[in-house]
Amino acid sequence: MSNSSNFKNLKIIDLSTVLAGPSVGTFFAELGAEVIKIEHPIYPDITRSWKLPMEDQKSSVSAYFSSINYMKTYQQLNLKEDAQREQLYELVKTADIILMNFKFGDQEKLKVTDEILRGFNSQLIIGKINGYGDKSDRVAYDLILQAESGIMSMNGTPESGPVKMPVAFIDVLAAHHLKEGLLIELFSKKGNENYKGKSVTVSLYEAAVSSLANQASNYLMNNAIPQRIGSLHPNIAPYGELFNTSDDRIITFAIGSHTHFSKLCEYLELSELPLENRFSSVQNRVKNRTELFEILKEKVKEHSADEILKYMNEHFVPCGEIKDLKAVFETELAQELVRTEMIDGIETKRVSALAFRN
Incomplete structure (x- = not known):
C-alpha cells in the first residue's frame, strides 16, 4: 500500500487510552499524519501493562499496547499540573484533531x-469515545458492552452459555465509527477558511447496538430473540456447521444460495438432495438443518480438505478451513498486513489499521 502521504500535513493529538481511541490515532498515523500520543508520566496507558505471561514484565510496552499504537511520537504530560497543561495548549494551537476518551x-x-x-x-476537531453517552459516568469495558448489547446472549452454544468474542469487538467498531465521523469533518473543513471546529462523539453502547444488523431486524420485525446456536446462521443452512475431513481437518460452508447448495451436493454425489422438498429452499434447509448436517458430514469425511477446498473455490462455493493464527500468518495475504516498528528499543508488530488499497 502507498497510503503514507495521504495525511502528511495532518497533526493529531492522542490523549486516549486502551484500544478504541488509540486505534483511531494509528489509522491516521499509517496514512501519514503526525500523531502525538500524550500519556501521564506516572500512570501511562494501562495497556502497556496488559501482558501475556511470557512477555517481559519489565518492558515498557506490551503486545496489546503495540497492536493499536504505531508510528506515533510519545510525550509525557500531567494535565493536572498547570505548566504541563500549558504545553498541551501549545500543541493544540497547531493541531487538526484531538482524540480523547475521558470519563x-x-x-x-x-x-x-x-x-x-x-x-x-477555533478549527480544532475533537474526537471522543465514551461508554454510554455524554452524560453517563459508567465505566465501560468491551466485555460489559458485549454483555449489555445482546451480543453475548446470542454468542456461544446452548451448552456453553453466553460467550464473549475473543477480540474487543465493540472497541473496534466504535473506532471505525469515530474514524468515519472525523473523515466527514475533515472533508467539511477542507478549503473552508470559515470552518468552525466540531466535536464527533461515539458511544460504545450505540456502536454495539448499531452492529446488531440482521439480528436486530429479525427481532424488530418478527419478535425473534436470537438463541445461542454456535457458528450457525439463523436464516441460512448449511452455514457454519463444522465438518471433519478425511485428513482430520475442519472445514465449514456458507451456502447462501440454491446454486451453492446444488454444486456442493453435486460434488458429494448427493444430486438428489436439492430436489427433495425438505431441502428444496433456504427456509426448508433451515428447518431441517440437523438432518441435512448428518447427511452431509458422512460424505465430507470421504474427502481431504485440500480436495474439497480446491473444488469449491473453482466452482465459487464459499468454503473455508478453520485456522489458528499460526496458519493465518503463514499466508501471504496476512503477512502483507504485518507492520513492524521499534518502540522504546523493542521490536513491535501489529496488523495494519488499513484494510483498503488505493
Missing part, C-alpha cells in the same frame, strides 16, 4: 473542555 467530568477537572481547547484553535 464523565474529567474534561472539566483537567481543564480540557471543548470550549477551552477551541479557545486556542
Whole structure:
C-alpha cells in the first residue's frame, strides 16, 4: 500500500487510552499524519501493562499496547499540573484533531473542555469515545458492552452459555465509527477558511447496538430473540456447521444460495438432495438443518480438505478451513498486513489499521 502521504500535513493529538481511541490515532498515523500520543508520566496507558505471561514484565510496552499504537511520537504530560497543561495548549494551537476518551467530568477537572481547547484553535476537531453517552459516568469495558448489547446472549452454544468474542469487538467498531465521523469533518473543513471546529462523539453502547444488523431486524420485525446456536446462521443452512475431513481437518460452508447448495451436493454425489422438498429452499434447509448436517458430514469425511477446498473455490462455493493464527500468518495475504516498528528499543508488530488499497 502507498497510503503514507495521504495525511502528511495532518497533526493529531492522542490523549486516549486502551484500544478504541488509540486505534483511531494509528489509522491516521499509517496514512501519514503526525500523531502525538500524550500519556501521564506516572500512570501511562494501562495497556502497556496488559501482558501475556511470557512477555517481559519489565518492558515498557506490551503486545496489546503495540497492536493499536504505531508510528506515533510519545510525550509525557500531567494535565493536572498547570505548566504541563500549558504545553498541551501549545500543541493544540497547531493541531487538526484531538482524540480523547475521558470519563464523565474529567474534561472539566483537567481543564480540557471543548470550549477551552477551541479557545486556542477555533478549527480544532475533537474526537471522543465514551461508554454510554455524554452524560453517563459508567465505566465501560468491551466485555460489559458485549454483555449489555445482546451480543453475548446470542454468542456461544446452548451448552456453553453466553460467550464473549475473543477480540474487543465493540472497541473496534466504535473506532471505525469515530474514524468515519472525523473523515466527514475533515472533508467539511477542507478549503473552508470559515470552518468552525466540531466535536464527533461515539458511544460504545450505540456502536454495539448499531452492529446488531440482521439480528436486530429479525427481532424488530418478527419478535425473534436470537438463541445461542454456535457458528450457525439463523436464516441460512448449511452455514457454519463444522465438518471433519478425511485428513482430520475442519472445514465449514456458507451456502447462501440454491446454486451453492446444488454444486456442493453435486460434488458429494448427493444430486438428489436439492430436489427433495425438505431441502428444496433456504427456509426448508433451515428447518431441517440437523438432518441435512448428518447427511452431509458422512460424505465430507470421504474427502481431504485440500480436495474439497480446491473444488469449491473453482466452482465459487464459499468454503473455508478453520485456522489458528499460526496458519493465518503463514499466508501471504496476512503477512502483507504485518507492520513492524521499534518502540522504546523493542521490536513491535501489529496488523495494519488499513484494510483498503488505493
